[in-house]
Each structure stands twice: as C-alpha cells, then as structure tokens.
Amino acid sequence: MYKKSLFNLFIVLTTSSLAGANIYLWENFEGFAPGESLDATGVWVQQGSEPLGIASDALSYPSGGISGYFEQRAGIRHTISEGELPSEFVISAWFYHDASGPPPHYMLVFKGPAGNDWLGVGTVETVENYSIRDKRGTGQETDTGVQRKDWVHIVWQVTQDGTEIFLDGQSVYTSVITGDTWRTAGSFIWFANTWAASGYAYLDSIGIADTLQEIEKSSNLASNPSPADGVLHPATWVNLTWSPGDFAVSHDVYLGDDAADVTAGTAETFRGRQATASLLVGFTGSLYPDGLVPGTTYYWRIDEVNDADPNSPSKGDVWSFSIAPRTAYFPNPADGAGSVALTPSLSWTPGYGAKLHTVYFGDNFDDVNSATGGTLGGTPTYSPAPLASAKVYYWRVDEFDGAATHRGRVWSFATLGAVGDPYPSNGASSAAMNAILTWSPSDNAASHQLYFGVEKEAVRKADTTSPEYKGVRALGAESYDPGLLAWDSTYYWRVDEVNNVNPNSPWKGPLWSFTTGDFLLLDGFESYNDIDPPDPQSRRIFEAWSDGFAAPTTNGALVGNDLPPYTEQTIVHGGKQSMPFIYDNNFKYSEATLTLTGAARDWTRQGVAELSLWFRGVAANAAERMYVALNGNAVVYHEDPAVTQTTGWNEWVIGLQAFADQGVNLANVTSIAIGFGTRGNTTTAGGTGQVYFDDIRLYPPATP
Numbered sequence: 001m002y003k004k005s006l007f008n009l010f011i012v013l014t015t016s017s018l019a020g021a022n023i024y025l026w027e028n029f030e031g032f033a034p035g036e037s038l039d040a041t042g043v044w045v046q047q048g049s050e051p052l053g054i055a056s057d058a059l060s061y062p063s064g065g066i067s068g069y070f071e072q073r074a075g076i077r078h079t080i081s082e083g084e085l086p087s088e089f090v091i092s093a094w095f096y097h098d099a100s101g102p103p104p105h106y107m108l109v110f111k112g113p114a115g116n117d118w119l120g121v122g123t124v125e126t127v128e129n130y131s132i133r134d135k136r137g138t139g140q141e142t143d144t145g146v147q148r149k150d151w152v153h154i155v156w157q158v159t160q161d162g163t164e165i166f167l168d169g170q171s172v173y174t175s176v177i178t179g180d181t182w183r184t185a186g187s188f189i190w191f192a193n194t195w196a197a198s199g200y201a202y203l204d205s206i207g208i209a210d211t212l213q214e215i216e217k218s219s220n221l222a223s224n225p226s227p228a229d230g231v232l233h234p235a236t237w238v239n240l241t242w243s244p245g246d247f248a249v250s251h252d253v254y255l256g257d258d259a260a261d262v263t264a265g266t267a268e269t270f271r272g273r274q275a276t277a278s279l280l281v282g283f284t285g286s287l288y289p290d291g292l293v294p295g296t297t298y299y300w301r302i303d304e305v306n307d308a309d310p311n312s313p314s315k316g317d318v319w320s321f322s323i324a325p326r327t328a329y330f331p332n333p334a335d336g337a338g339s340v341a342l343t344p345s346l347s348w349t350p351g352y353g354a355k356l357h358t359v360y361f362g363d364n365f366d367d368v369n370s371a372t373g374g375t376l377g378g379t380p381t382y383s384p385a386p387l388a389s390a391k392v393y394y395w396r397v398d399e400f401d402g403a404a405t406h407r408g409r410v411w412s413f414a415t416l417g418a419v420g421d422p423y424p425s426n427g428a429s430s431a432a433m434n435a436i437l438t439w440s441p442s443d444n445a446a447s448h449q450l451y452f453g454v455e456k457e458a459v460r461k462a463d464t465t466s467p468e469y470k471g472v473r474a475l476g477a478e479s480y481d482p483g484l485l486a487w488d489s490t491y492y493w494r495v496d497e498v499n500n501v502n503p504n505s506p507w508k509g510p511l512w513s514f515t516t517g518d519f520l521l522l523d524g525f526e527s528y529n530d531i532d533p534p535d536p537q538s539r540r541i542f543e544a545w546s547d548g549f550a551a552p553t554t555n556g557a558l559v560g561n562d563l564p565p566y567t568e569q570t571i572v573h574g575g576k577q578s579m580p581f582i583y584d585n586n587f588k589y590s591e592a593t594l595t596l597t598g599a600a601r602d603w604t605r606q607g608v609a610e611l612s613l614w615f616r617g618v619a620a621n622a623a624e625r626m627y628v629a630l631n632g633n634a635v636v637y638h639e640d641p642a643v644t645q646t647t648g649w650n651e652w653v654i655g656l657q658a659f660a661d662q663g664v665n666l667a668n669v670t671s672i673a674i675g676f677g678t679r680g681n682t683t684t685a686g687g688t689g690q691v692y693f694d695d696i697r698l699y700p701p702a703t704p
Helices: 002-015 212-220 259-264 367-369 456-463
Strands: 021-029 043-049 068-071 075-079 089-097 107-109 117-124 127-135 143-148 152-158 163-167 172-173 188-191 199-210 223-226 231-233 238-243 251-255 270-274 278-281 297-305 319-322 329-332 336-340 347-351 356-362 376-379 392-400 410-415 418-425 428-431 436-438 447-453 469-474 490-498 512-514 521-522 579-584 591-594 610-616 626-630 632-639 652-655 671-676 690-698
Touching: 089 107, 089 212, 117 163, 127 172, 152 456, 172 428, 172 591, 188 199, 199 212, 238 251, 238 652, 251 259, 251 278, 259 297, 336 418, 356 367, 367 410, 392 490, 447 456, 456 490, 579 591, 610 626, 626 652, 671 690
Parallel strands: 231 319, 336 410, 428 512
Antiparallel strands: 021 199, 043 075, 068 199, 075 188, 089 152, 089 199, 107 117, 107 188, 117 127, 127 143, 152 163, 163 172, 223 238, 238 278, 251 270, 251 297, 297 319, 329 347, 356 376, 356 392, 392 410, 418 436, 447 469, 447 490, 490 512, 521 690, 579 690, 591 671, 610 652, 610 690, 626 632, 626 671
C-alpha cells in the first residue's frame, strides 16, 4: 500500500491550487504485448532501437501487473499539441532501476521550444542520489539528497509560478519553467531516457492530470476491456477480460442488455464478485447458457474492490459490445451516401451465420422493397451495370443461414451530380430544435421540391399533393426553415430536383433524417461560408457578427480571419467551425453583436432558462473580463477576471433570469453581444488576445 499512501499525501498539495478534474494522459502498459510498439497509439512515440518489453511480475508495480522497460538510449516521448494542457497540472510516474547495470541518466525530461527550456530528473552513474538538471537554472547537476532505490515515485507539479519536483513525497527542487512554457506546441515529455550504454529502465502508471486524485482514480479502475468498448462481436459467446486496477483484490461484475440498469447496478445485472479478471459468457453452465442474442447490444461494468481502501469499490466505466445481427449490415456505400461513382462495387458485412446472399437493386424504392427475385451469390459483393449520374438507387440484401432467410433493410445512395450535403447531416442526433435545413443542389437542378415530416414512409412516398410537400425552393435558395421542432424527435426530409426542360425531371432525392436535442440553437457557426458578395450565397461570419471594424477607436473587436477560411476550422468544440474573436482593449472595449430575427428572439419557448456558450482562451492572452449583453443594455460578466487566459474548451452557463432582472423582455431579445473588458470603457488601458467561441445555445433548467 506504499503507492496508495503517497497518493493520499499529495491530495492535500494538489487540491489547494488546482480545482480541475481532468486527466490528459494515462498509461499503465496493461494493453501491450511483448515487443509491441507504442507508435501506433498516436499518443506515445517510442525512442531508440529497443522495443517495449514486458517486465516480470517481480519487476512490475504493483506486483502482478505489467510495466514497460527500455534499454540503451531508449524511452517513450509524448509531443504536446497546442491547447492540450492547461496552465497548471500534475505529472506522476513510477520508475525502477535495474541494479545489474548502470542506472538511466534521466527518468523524466521536459524539452521546451527554446534551448534552455530543458528540465530533467535522473541519476549520474557515479552518484548514489537522484539529481536534477535545469538549463533555465545553473545547467549543472543538482543533488537532491534522495538516495537511489528500486521503485521511486516522481511527481512534477507544474504551475504558473514554476515546476516543483517531488520524489517519494519529498520536495527536492523548484524550477522557474512555468506551465505556459510546458503548454507550447512542439514541446515534449520524455520518459525513461536510458542514456547509459547498457542497463534497463522500467516505468509504470504514467499520468498527467489536473490533480493526483484523477491519476489515482485512473490507476484504481479496471481498463483495457476485451472485447473493446463499442465493438461488434462476431460470435454468440465471449470471454470478457480486463486489466485490473492497481490495487484491486477482487472484482464486482455487472452485465446486461440495458445501459441504464448496468450504470445503476440493479440487482439483476450484478453477476457476482470474483478474484479473476475474466468471465466466460454464452456457454452451457455460464451466464446466458443458450448463447448471446444476435443483433443485441450488451453492457458491462467492473468495479474494483479492496476492503482496505475506504473508497472501495471503485466504480468502473460502462463498456459495451454488440452481437452481429443475422441481417446484412455495414453497407458500402453507406446508407444515404452521395457522390457515388457510376461503376460502383457494392459490399456489406454478412449477417451472423449467413451462407448465401440475395441482392435486390434498382432505382425505385417500392420495387426493391417488395422484390422477391434477386441475384443469389456466395460472396458479400455486388456490381451493378453502369449507373446514371445524378440519380438515387436502392438496394437490399437478404441473408440465408442454412435454416432461414433474414430480410434486410432497403439502403440507398446517390450518384455523382445528385442533390447532397444535407444539414443537419443524415442520421444526426442532437440537432437544434430550430435547425435550418440546407443542401447542395444537383448538377441538373433548376429548382427544388421539398418534403418534410415525422413519418418515414409518408415522406418517402410523398408527392406534390401530400401534406409533407413544403413547396418549391429556387436554385440558389437551398434552405428551409421548418419552424420550432419538438424535443428529442426524429424528422425525415427529401429534396427532389426539378428542371422542366429535361424529360426525366423531377429526380427523386434520397430520404434523410435527423433527431433533435433538448436545446435551441442561437449560433453553432456552421452556416457561415467564404463566399464574397455580391453572390447571393455569401454568408461571411463578420457580416452576421458586427464587430469593431467600422469603429476601431472605441471597439477593439475583430471576428473571423482576415483571409478564407473566415471561420476557425481546426480549433472547434462541435461541428466543423467556430468563431475566432480578437480583442484589443487599449483605451477601449471589445464587443461583437449578433442581431436576432424571427423566432430566435423568443427566449421563452419550451421553457428555456439558461444561456450556454463554449469558449476557449489562450494562456498568453492579456487578462480581461468577459461579458454577454442582451438588447444592447443588460450585461452579465464572467466571475473570473482573467477568463481570457483559460485554456481548453469551457462552458459558461448564465441563468436567463439575470437578464430579466435588468429589464429584458425574454420574449423579444433583439440582439446578443459578446465582449471583453468593461462595456463602454474608453479611458482605461487594457490588453489584447484571442478567444474562440462555439455552440451558443438555450437550454431548459438543469435537472437537479
């Protein structure tokens, strides 16, 4: 329990200055096999010529687990990406020195962008104590006074004031290298640099988090589930396995086909407490003796138990796996796909136990849906004759498993030149209740016929006499406002392309669908483009959000990029775009305003009570207040006066009552403004910086 006691020692240290609850990196090597490379993980890069080894039980920590080892100038490196780490965080790792050879020169190294941004802790072969080398400091070896041993626990606490190093709970050194230096893109952290020509370095339980509690939590939890979380399992039996938490003595197993029941741990999902980290399911004498059911998703959870720990059991994550259905699945092209080549090779994953496949194909849904005579084959592929452009095709695969035929779903795709790019995307979930539908026209279109409704088959079969028909949309006006939609409801829509000079017109479009969430969207920044006026399709972000471009002496705000793309398309919270906002508060304030129209002005619909917006600052920003203003006068300030320096994506939730108390009629909100500094100030000097915004929404009251 030595390791556990060290974690508890550091809880006091970390919670006094760090209030977060995020873990940024975690590795305990339990998921690797001997000789396996870490490079494929995309997180760690292996250094040196020697592969990752798997230590024996005697050399792993804690006993019975797995750790990694390297030899001869080797180790693993993680390169820090921009915005990955906050300005304050904790690194924790365990190292072991092989007594049969010289120790590694350094156990942990930080290398920043500048030549002197270099900090390492390790050993010198002729010295019996651990030492520090800090190129920002003396550049020489500093003896810590802590004698070398087998397993040692090293912690680096990184803050905006510097980096403090602890060995086995003892503070041994403080560097002037701050969290802002660590966070610079291209910096890297190097573990187990065996600088000596021989010898081994063992390492285990590497974590980077806001606090040591979060690292401890990760080390206590079961991990590396097999089958992997979310996979499709090809058999009706399974051997569930996992990597135990570092201090687990036994394991509470929960398994069932209802995610909520497994999460709650209801009695029928509890399958017992056991000592081994595996469970065979789906055989006679085991759970589900008749086998798991094809087409069913199963959920499972492992709680780690150690009666010596007052916080035991450690509740695990809920994992899932699905048993392959008896019907065909995973069509290629995907259902609803667009821009498919005119000579495609169709394929699919066979249903469970399928031996023969019958394919039905055509350009009429009803014909394919009701077909009884198809093309029989023994392989899951089908190549139709060359197809026409700008057209929708339908296909179905029925599977025969030797005993019965299992009818498949009707899938569809559109060839090159057809109507496409639906927004919300086909099959989208959590779409806005006030979503505006958009699409891209086909090559042949002169206008569009739009169909919309809640009944799938009604929309599929609708014509211009049906209630689902919503009228003609002109070419260049590829959008439709269905009005306020219901919470958590699925809608279907279709766009038929029309050109009266073509005898084949109209061309029936594919059936699309989306499901709404529980919010009203004010701006998700997805509708903006890089098209310049006078093109009628032009919708540039800085023309919707009025900034300080026309009044730079009083308003220092600039939204959007100078050159296309005008929106930010890499640093995003949701979707594909966000809004970059540059502020300059030197004897001015910075504010951008969105004018609201139509139904977007009513902030009382569906009982919404909270405004939510996501933002992301930069540590190097000047510290400034952030505010939201409604109708040009009611202002709410963020409680953090240095919020502009907050890194990572953060949600700011404001109760609408705070605006109503200032006289805002929530049924008629004419504008929303986001700003920095003191609104209206032009006499006090301030700083500059850049913040990103995304997903501005209205929500109902939070559930207690």
